[in-house]
Amino acid sequence: MNDVRVLKYAIHQCSSFSSTYVAENILWDRPNDQSSRWSSETNHPPQFLVLKLERAAIVKEITFGKYEKTHVCNLKKFKVSGGMTDSTMIELLDSGLKNDSQPETFTLKHTIKAHLFPCRFIKITPIQSWGPSFNFSIWHIQLKGNDDPSVVKESLIWFNHYREREAIRLCLKHFRQHNYTEVFESLQKRTRVQLEDELLTKLHELLVVRGDFKATEELLEETACKGLFDEYIRKQAYKPKWMPINPASNNVRPGMRGGHQMCIDPYSETIYLYGGWDGSQDLADLWCYNIAKSEWICISKDTSLEGGPSARSCHKMCLDPQRKKIFLLGRYLDSAIHYFFQSDFYVYDTEANKWQLITDDTAAMGGPKLVFDHQMCLDVEKNTLYVFGGRILSPNVTDERHTSCPDQPNFSGLFSYHVPTNMWHKLCDDISSTSSPQGNQGIKSRIGHSMLFHEKLRSLYIFAGQRQKEYLSDFFTYNVDTHEINVICDGEHSEVPAAGFTQRATLDAELNEIHVLSGLNKDKDKREDSVKNSFWVYDILQNRWSCIYKNDSMCNSVVNEKSEPCPRFAHQLVYDNIKKIHYLFGGNPGRSHLPKVRLDDFWTLKLTRLSKSELLRNCKKLIREQHFKEIIAENPLEAVQYLQSELSETFDHSDAEEQKMFQLLASLMFKENTQKNESISEYDSHNCYKNRTKVFDTLVDYFPEEITQPKSNLVDLILL
Incomplete structure (x- = not known):
């Protein structure tokens, strides 16, 4: 028998209108009726609505109905509390509604220490509406849960026992703090409750x-x-420590660039850098940086002359540290070029110093078409590459690399490439496409996003990006074994890195952390792009973001540039997961008066905590x-x-x-x-x-x- 059913309730108390008025409106879902809602008289606290259930229940879900159109009084932020009395409640939910016409359902906290928690009263507290300085409106509420008397009775017995035990523990703590030894020992002996x-x-x-x-x-x-x-x-919060890297005295180093690619082999302590855009042209040089010796080495000035890829930017490459291979895919082509829109795919053997062309057209093998600003990562254990997103190039592409896309661009889906068998498979297409494999969920494709693979959890973590003029800040996982998609957050209801483009992300599987350095951000208030760098850490186990560093200074003073990198985008960031150090190189400082300027500074970032x-x-x-x-x-x-x-x-x-x-x-x-x-x-x-x-x-x-x-x-x- 399904233990979740719609629960009956009545209006118990509200902070504005009379209960009679509210009862006549809030209990019925009438999305086309402007007056069918509870609306506060003001947006100043305290504003709340308390619902009294017909009988005690395990309340598991709350659904908010909405008006048929967007509305300034919709709840952008709110909290839900619950308890057996209207004066003793605990927080069950802290979230918010999207400003649209679709009903939204949220799961409420309904367990304490793995035991079901019963409620008789539910309190909704508005915090912020979608319209600045507007009052709050709730159009309809539906509660779902289990009010089976046998289930609720069992939870009530446990809950009353739990409250009794916690009350005794509070007394024991008080008596011991004040050295009431005899009372403490007597109470502990009588109740057998351990403090x-x-x-x-x-x-x-x-x-x-x-x-x-x-x-x-x-x-x-x-x-x-x-x-x-x-x-x-x-x-404990991390503290960021930036340090500029000044290579050895030979002064050989990569030049200024953005849109380049880097990868790191933490075992050999080597960073590889390839290509990019110097402000005037694409590059085809390959470099490596020896961390131990603190020196750059130019492996090749032009890899195309040695059987490698041609000059490019906005490509992607990733390294297999076990097999010492670097895979490279994708690039940006200008609209002036009307030929060779095939997707070439290369592998570089770092030990043999040799390039190999795997194929000159991945699409012909069942892989992605020619793309740029996509993401690629590697499952080392299964020797499988994953490629997601990116803008599909065709001769009619007219946009710049980091600007909004024209009408109806084509985005690439999610693909896997099994290295030993040289086989591509389409796992998931763009959510707007009808060609997605039968039975698979769709994923909204994008450009300029981040994608990381957690080998222990067997999941791809995908975050943010841009789709046409829309800046995304959603965050979800894709399990590569089960093909299940799990939305961690939609970017609307919790604090996440600002919606942006060309942010860089790394993952530490040992610490279960994801690190994100933002790049080009969308300033919604000014309706324009801005270069603001901030560094965020996502704790996978705690499902919590924390911002540990911000730099939105546009003055780029000499003093600041000596202690920390100036804000930028189109940079590259790699992570040594053994020594726990990030490495940052180059990028575009976004100086409108010097549009061709690119950076060539090199930094380490060490995150320290207690x-x-x-x-x-x-x-x-x-x-x-x-x-x-x-x-x-x-x-x-x-x-x-x-x-x-x-x-x-x-x-x-x-x-x-x-x-x-x-x-x-x-x-x-x-x-x-x-x-x-x-x-x-x-x-x-x-x-x-x-x-x-x-x-x-x-x-x-x-x-x-x-x-x-x-x-x-x-x-x-x-x-x-």
Whole structure:
């Protein structure tokens, strides 16, 4: 039996119109009736609509109906909460609606700790409408879920037990924080509820109760070795560190260019660069950069003279680090050229220094036609290439490489190429095409996008790009084994890198991260393109984007250009997944007064975040600071020695802020005797326990939440 059904509800409370007015409209789906909606009187908070279900249910879906046309009052952003009472709700959804006439359905959070969560009340809170300064309108709401009494009863029993257990844990935390030992032990013995994991209980015993600071540090070192701090470290924001690369003294280096291609062999520490556009012509030179020696080598000034590809830009190439092969496909051709619109396909053996023409026409083999600004990546294990998107070239192409496309251009679909058998297969056509293989879903093809392959997850990650005048910011995966498409986000409802063109992306399968450096962005307010670079990291496991770097300075000052690369597009970015370093070369700075100028600067980008050793150092600093303050009260001379040795080594004295903190601690030793006496009285038995507890509570934040005491405090529940 299907456990999802439409749930009946009534209007319980709203912030504007009377419940009678709302009930007569919101309950019925009338997309052609302008008046059939709940509409707030203002867009200032608090604005909300609370629905009361006929009976408690597991609410799994919410569907928003809309007006038959786009409307300025549609909800661009909103939140949905739910709970058993109208005063105790948790957030179930944070999203938004597209400004169109199509109903939208969202999945609501309906489990807590893998258990079903029952609701009697659902609250919709508008945050932003599509029209600036307009009020909010909700045209129709449908709720779906399971209100089977046996299912709901079981979830209610668990939920009430869960609330009871969490209430006891809050009490246990409060009693222990205030050293109410007898009450704490009595409650724990009576209820048999554990406050936390045994490891944290041991940490509390060593640090807070006994004041055994050395044993506390040893326990934290063991904890770090077990990886219990890894989750906390992973949540910390990266800090970008750009460094210009100045090659060795021979001064041989590739010239200025954009639209070139690069790939990296992390095992031999070699970067390969081919072709591009120097502002006046396409190039056919092949270079390699030896990372260890910090020098460029020109392998060939013109590969076409050595059996290789002709001069080109807007092509793609990727490297097989196991077999030492580089594959190259596609190029841009000007409309003035009226011949040879076939798609040649090359492979370069990096060890033998030899090019081979695989075919002069991939389309004749069942592969893509001649394309540019497509994407290509490699499944090393299966020795298979994947090619997606790109603009199909034909003699009537008239647009520039990075401008909007003319009416009805043709875009290429998704293809695979199996290297050992020399076989092409069309996996998916453009969504607008009717020639897609039967049974396959379509994909909206595009140019200037990003595509990466995650070998462990067996999926292609495809992001953004441009299709005619539309800048895309959708993000989805394609499983190469099952051919399933999964839309991660449509670009409308969550913070993602700005819709743009020629962004560059890399993937770290070990860290499960995708990195994106933006390029040419679409400024919707100014209705024009702008060059703004920003660096984003997508955490695959957490499904979360974070922006760690921005540079939208158009002045390109000499000072800035020495510390970080100026904004650009048509650049190239490769990633050493072993040493965790990005390499950036060249591009177009977008200077309208110098349209032919291209860049030849070379940079590394290192993403740094709090390391395990740094976190341990911070932990030891907290512990030793507490120990030091307690020693002052007992033996000032011993405190001086402890300050100069054990405590000092936990500070980074090259950091001005940390050095200042250390000096403030040292100043405690030089206060007047009256102040010292006050310091001594501060560290009596009761205050020692209280201050050690503060240190313990800080350390707890570094542990996984599922093994720690509750984050909230009992006293915070008391309202005046």
